[in-house]
Amino acid sequence: MTTAFSPSASPSASKLPPHAGDGPSALTAAVEKIPTTVFPSAAVASQSVAAEIADLIRTKSARGETAVLGLATGSTPTRVYDELIRMHREEGLSFKNVVTFNLDEYYPMKPDELQSYVRFMREHLFDHIDIPRGNWNVPDGTLPREQVFDYCAAYERKIKDLGGLDIQILGIGRTGHVGFNEPGSSRDSRTRMITLDKVTRMDAASDFFGEQNVPRKAITMGVDTIMNARRVILMAWGEGKAPTIRRAVEGEVTTAVAASFLQQHASAKIVLDTAAAAELTRFKTPWVLGSLSDFGLTWDRKTTRKAVIWLATTLKKPLLKLTDEDYNEHGLQELIASRGSAYELNIEVFKEMQATITGWPGGKEANENGAAAYHAPGMFQHANAGIFPKRVVLFSPHPDDDVISMGGTFIRLCDQEHEVHVAYQTSGNIAVFDEAALRHADFVREFAAAFGLTDQIVQTMEDRLESFIRNKQPGQVDSPELQKIKGLIRRTEARAGAVSAGIKDDDRIHFLDMPFYETGRVRKKPIGEDDIKVIVDLLEKVKPHQIYAAGDLSDPHGTHRVCLAAILEAVKRLKNRDWMKTCEVWLYRGAWQEWGVDQIEMAVPLSPDEVSRKRIAIFKHESQKDKALFPGSDSREFWQRAEDRNRATAEAYDALGLAEYEAIEGFVRWKEEPI
Incomplete structure (x- = not known):
C-alpha cells in the first residue's frame, strides 16, 4: 500500500504570501519574466498540474479530438503521473484519445534497460492507464547512428501532423537545460542528437552506478519544438533547483540557460514548491520590490x-x-x-543571533540552586526544559549522515550523558563499490581458513560473487547476496561510527532498513505504511524528548526527502501522546548543503578537538572514504564538505560580530507544516 505523502516540501520554508498560488503580483511581474506559481509542497503542485492535463484530455474527448501531450522523465513529474493514474482508476479519466511525445532518450539505449526512458514511462504511467500502445512515443535509442537524423525529422513531422503539442511539461536540469537542450542550444533547435554536458552526466551518474557508465549522447526535442507547444509547464522541486530557477525566471534570455527561452512563450508558466522558489526576489528579498504588506x-x-x-x-x-x-x-x-x-x-x-548559540544542545542539568542554572538549547522556550538527561533519537537517512551532518553535536550529546539513540533509516547498500564487497568476502574466507572453520560455503559464495561481478552490466541490479554483503558493510561501518561518537550501548543503535529503499536501484519504491510503521514503533519504544532528522533536501537521490517525510508523518500520528507533547524535532543539514545563518535556530559551536573527533567518526565509513560511489556534483569527500560548511557557518557568525568559533553545526526547529 502506498501513501500520498509529499516528501518534496521544505519543512523550513516560510509560509507563503496570499498571492503565491496565483503567480506574480504586479510588483513582481517586471522581475519574474515567466508567470510563476508557488505551492506549499510538490504534492499539491503536482495535483494542480495533473488537474490541468486532465481538463485538457476531457475537453478534447468531449469534442472527439486528440489531446497531444509532451512528457518528461526524472523525479520531477512522477507525482503528476501518480495523480493521473489515480484519476484514471478512481474518476474514470480515459487516455484513449491521448497521444504522447517524450522529450528525450539516452543514446544508445535499449528500451528494456533500467535507465531507459521507455521503461521509466511504462513503469510510471503507460502500463497503468488505457493509452493505446501505438499512441505513446519515446525517442528511439537503438537506431544505427546513420538513421538518427532522418528519425528526428520524422519525430518532428509526426508532432506537426497531429496539430502540435497541446501541453508540454518540463523539469529543469542544474545547467538550466530542458529536455537535453544543454547550454549552447539555440532557440531554433529541433529534435536532434546532442552531446551531454559534463554536469548533466555527473547528475545522472547515480542512475548508471558511476559517471563512466553514463551515455555521452542523447536524442532530444529542440528548444523550438518545445516553444511551439500551445502550453508549457515547467516544474521544479527542492532547494537544489532554486538558483537555476532564478536564472531562468529573472535572468536574461540566453543559450546558456535553455529554460530562459520560455520568457518568450505566450503561454508558459513555472510551477514550484516553496523550496525551489527560495531564490526568487519576492521570497529572498521582497523588500527591494516594495512594501511587505503588498506581499x-x-x-x-x-x-x-x-x-x-x-x-x-x-x-x-x-x-x-x-x-x-x-x-x-x-x-x-x-x-x-x-x-x-x-x-x-x-x-x-x-x-537573537546570540541566543541561538548553545554548548548544551540537550540542555544542562540544574545545580543545587534549581532550574535557573538550566541553559535551554536554541532561541525558544522549551516544554522539556527541566528534563535532564534527555532521551534523544538521531535519525540518519544513510548510514553516515549522522556523523557527517551533526557529528559534533552527536558527540556533545553523548559526552553530556543524554540517552542517545541513533536510527539508520536505510541500508545504504547501493553505495558500495563491488571491489569492497569482494574484499570483505575474501576476508571471511581467510578468517575461516585461519581458524580451521569449514569454509566450503564461504568459498562457494565468494565464487558466485566473483562470477556475478565479472559478468555484471553497467547499471545492473546487484544479486541478493551482493546487496546483503554491501548492506552489512555499511551496517558495521555505521556501528563503528556511532561508537566513535560516544554510543556505549549497542541497544541504542537501530537499523531500520526501511522497505521503500530496498530495490537494489537508485530509483526507489513509493513510501508506504510499512516505512511509517518502523518509525512509529521506534518512537513509541524510546519516547524521546528530542528528535534530530535530516533536513538536507538537496540530496540528489531523494532519499533524505523520503526519510524526512516518513519521520514527520510518524510524528504527526503520535502528536497526542503525552511524551510527544514535550518532544522537539530539530532538522540538521551538512551532506549536501547548510542552513543559512538567518535560518539557524540552534547553533552548536565545535572546538578544534571536536572537529577532529567528528572527522574520525566519519572515517569509520571506509567504503565512502576517498571516493564515494555517488558523490553528487561536489567533488570533495564528505568529511571535507562537512568541515568546510561548518567552518563557513562559524565565519558567518564571526562576520556578524558574534563570537569566533572553529566550526558551528546549525539546526532549525520543525514546526508542524504540510510535508
Whole structure:
C-alpha cells in the first residue's frame, strides 16, 4: 500500500504570501519574466498540474479530438503521473484519445534497460492507464547512428501532423537545460542528437552506478519544438533547483540557460514548491520590490532577522555597525521606520543571533540552586526544559549522515550523558563499490581458513560473487547476496561510527532498513505504511524528548526527502501522546548543503578537538572514504564538505560580530507544516 505523502516540501520554508498560488503580483511581474506559481509542497503542485492535463484530455474527448501531450522523465513529474493514474482508476479519466511525445532518450539505449526512458514511462504511467500502445512515443535509442537524423525529422513531422503539442511539461536540469537542450542550444533547435554536458552526466551518474557508465549522447526535442507547444509547464522541486530557477525566471534570455527561452512563450508558466522558489526576489528579498504588506507579509521576527542579516552580509559589516543610512539606502526604509533607529534594531537581531548559540544542545542539568542554572538549547522556550538527561533519537537517512551532518553535536550529546539513540533509516547498500564487497568476502574466507572453520560455503559464495561481478552490466541490479554483503558493510561501518561518537550501548543503535529503499536501484519504491510503521514503533519504544532528522533536501537521490517525510508523518500520528507533547524535532543539514545563518535556530559551536573527533567518526565509513560511489556534483569527500560548511557557518557568525568559533553545526526547529 502506498501513501500520498509529499516528501518534496521544505519543512523550513516560510509560509507563503496570499498571492503565491496565483503567480506574480504586479510588483513582481517586471522581475519574474515567466508567470510563476508557488505551492506549499510538490504534492499539491503536482495535483494542480495533473488537474490541468486532465481538463485538457476531457475537453478534447468531449469534442472527439486528440489531446497531444509532451512528457518528461526524472523525479520531477512522477507525482503528476501518480495523480493521473489515480484519476484514471478512481474518476474514470480515459487516455484513449491521448497521444504522447517524450522529450528525450539516452543514446544508445535499449528500451528494456533500467535507465531507459521507455521503461521509466511504462513503469510510471503507460502500463497503468488505457493509452493505446501505438499512441505513446519515446525517442528511439537503438537506431544505427546513420538513421538518427532522418528519425528526428520524422519525430518532428509526426508532432506537426497531429496539430502540435497541446501541453508540454518540463523539469529543469542544474545547467538550466530542458529536455537535453544543454547550454549552447539555440532557440531554433529541433529534435536532434546532442552531446551531454559534463554536469548533466555527473547528475545522472547515480542512475548508471558511476559517471563512466553514463551515455555521452542523447536524442532530444529542440528548444523550438518545445516553444511551439500551445502550453508549457515547467516544474521544479527542492532547494537544489532554486538558483537555476532564478536564472531562468529573472535572468536574461540566453543559450546558456535553455529554460530562459520560455520568457518568450505566450503561454508558459513555472510551477514550484516553496523550496525551489527560495531564490526568487519576492521570497529572498521582497523588500527591494516594495512594501511587505503588498506581499501579505509583515515585519515579524523571522522576516526582520532575515533582512538585517542580508543587509549586514551585503555590506560586509557586523550587525552592531549598521547605520540608519545603510537601511535607507538598501530598500529597508519601511523596516527602520517601524523600529525607530538602527541602534535598537541592530541590538534586537544581535541578541537573537546570540541566543541561538548553545554548548548544551540537550540542555544542562540544574545545580543545587534549581532550574535557573538550566541553559535551554536554541532561541525558544522549551516544554522539556527541566528534563535532564534527555532521551534523544538521531535519525540518519544513510548510514553516515549522522556523523557527517551533526557529528559534533552527536558527540556533545553523548559526552553530556543524554540517552542517545541513533536510527539508520536505510541500508545504504547501493553505495558500495563491488571491489569492497569482494574484499570483505575474501576476508571471511581467510578468517575461516585461519581458524580451521569449514569454509566450503564461504568459498562457494565468494565464487558466485566473483562470477556475478565479472559478468555484471553497467547499471545492473546487484544479486541478493551482493546487496546483503554491501548492506552489512555499511551496517558495521555505521556501528563503528556511532561508537566513535560516544554510543556505549549497542541497544541504542537501530537499523531500520526501511522497505521503500530496498530495490537494489537508485530509483526507489513509493513510501508506504510499512516505512511509517518502523518509525512509529521506534518512537513509541524510546519516547524521546528530542528528535534530530535530516533536513538536507538537496540530496540528489531523494532519499533524505523520503526519510524526512516518513519521520514527520510518524510524528504527526503520535502528536497526542503525552511524551510527544514535550518532544522537539530539530532538522540538521551538512551532506549536501547548510542552513543559512538567518535560518539557524540552534547553533552548536565545535572546538578544534571536536572537529577532529567528528572527522574520525566519519572515517569509520571506509567504503565512502576517498571516493564515494555517488558523490553528487561536489567533488570533495564528505568529511571535507562537512568541515568546510561548518567552518563557513562559524565565519558567518564571526562576520556578524558574534563570537569566533572553529566550526558551528546549525539546526532549525520543525514546526508542524504540510510535508
